[in-house]
Structure formats: C-alpha cells, structure tokens
Amino acid sequence: MSQTAHIPSHRKPRRAGRNPLLRTGVAGGVLSTLAVTAAAAPTSAEERKTAADTAEMPVLVPDAAAGALQAADANRTVATRYETEAARILAAEQAMERAGELAERKKAEAERRAAEAAEAAEAERERAARERAARDSQRTTLSAAPAATGAPAASPPAGSGNVATLVGFLRAQVGKAYVLGATGPSAYDCSSLTQAAFRQIGISLPRTSQPQSTAGTQVSLSSVRPGDILYWGSAGNAYHVAVYIGDGRFVGAQNPSTGVVERDMGYDMPTGAVRVL
Helix, strand or coil, X not given: CCCCCCCCCCCCCCCCCHHHHHHHHHHHHHHHHXXXXXXXXXXXXXXXXXXXXXXXXXXXXHHHHHHHHHHHHHHHHHHHHHHHHHHHHHHHHHHHHHHHHHHHHHHHHHHHHHHHHHHHHHHHHHHHHHHHHHHHHHHHHHHHHHHHHCCCXXXXXXXXXXXXXXXXXXXXXXXXXXXXXXXXXXXXXXXXXXXXXXXXXXXXXXXXXXXXXXXXXXXXXXXXXXXXEEEECCCCCCCEEEEEEECCEEEEEEECCCEEEEEXXXXXXXXXXXXXX
C-alpha cells in the first residue's frame, strides 16, 4: 500500500457545477462588450470620415472665433475711419460757415465805411463849393469896386519906392523851391518869403503866418493895395500868407509842388488882408 493512501488531502473538493457557469457568464460579458463596441464603431468609409470630421470640430471652433475677432477689429477700424472723416467734414463745414460769417461782417463794415466816406466826400464837396462861391463873390466885388466908385485901381501908398522894391524882390523869387522851415535865399516857406520881402524895405515881420496876419491894420479884400499881406484862415490863426502886388495878383510860396508862384487872386481867394505900409 502506498504511504500516502491514508493521508487526507488539504484541498477542498471542487464544485464542478458552479465553475462552468461562472466561466460562461464572464465570457458572455466580454463578448457582449466587444459586440457593443463593434456595433458603435463606424463600419463604412463615409461613417469613418464623419467621425474624423467630428473629431476635428474642437480645432475648427477656435479658428472661427479668431476670424470673428479679426473681422470685428476690421469693422471697428473702418468705423473709426468713417467717424474721423465725418468729424473732419463737419469741422470743415463749420469753418466755412465761420469764414462766411466773418466775410459778411467785413463786407458790412466795408460798406458802412464806404458810405461814411461818401458822405464825408459829399460834405467836403459842398463846403468847397460854398468857399468857391464866396471867393467868386469877393472877386466880383473886388473887380467891380473901382468902376463903381470911379477911382483908379489900387494906387500905391506914399512910399511907392518901397512898394516897387518889395514887388521887385518878390517877383525875383518866383520859381524857387518851397521848403517848410526854409528862410532863403534858394528856398522859402510862405511866411519866410513874406518876412524876407519886407526886410528889403526895412520892415521887420514875425517869422510865422499867425502873427503876420495881425501885424498891421486889417483891410477888406475889396480895398487891398500893393504891399498888403494876404492871409488864409483867420486873423491871428492864419495857415498861409502871401503879398498882394496889384492888378488882382499876388506872389507867395504856395507848396512843395509849385514852389514860389505869381497867381491871380481868383486862383485861391484869401480870407483877409493886413496893411503894414
């Protein structure tokens, strides 16, 4: 007999009924999982392409978002450009409006000044016309006075030699220059010529026309005689003087344009006369 025939086995006896069933269940579960997986997997090429496209969608979505942002930025840039252009156009229109208003104001001011100048010129013409009329009247009176009285035309005073010397000196200066402030012998102003002429006959006159117009006896223009001082303005406030030389004429330093001239009294009728001889 074997030595181990009576030693009991330590392993539990197998239960043949349970093991086959367990194995069958596990196998069935694995097969079922494989079947479901196989059923879910794409079988055709089209299905595989669709699955691939679906798998790529998470990549395409960020690309589309980036494009949308770029488009939005471009739209904002265009909008900003249009707003800037609109602002520029508006500013230009406002500037044109302001320029138009300024031009209108300047035009109105120019028209106002032109109207004032025209009124002043008209007033000056009227004043000059009145003065000419007064001078013409005085000249007519001066010319008619000797005929009306039957007296000879302006006769020289007692010192006729002095008058001849005075008139001769004045006529010798005709053609010389007029220079304000000059006292001769090559140039004179109105009062220095008168002063120099009377100096030839030993009479001292003030230097300027204002006191010369009151240096003697006031006489009317209708009774002037050679050697009388003619003045323009008013006695004591004369702005021009000359010397009457007879026959309705005078010699005087007129202005820088004409110099010393001999003129008819009608050329520029004086305001008054003063006699110093």
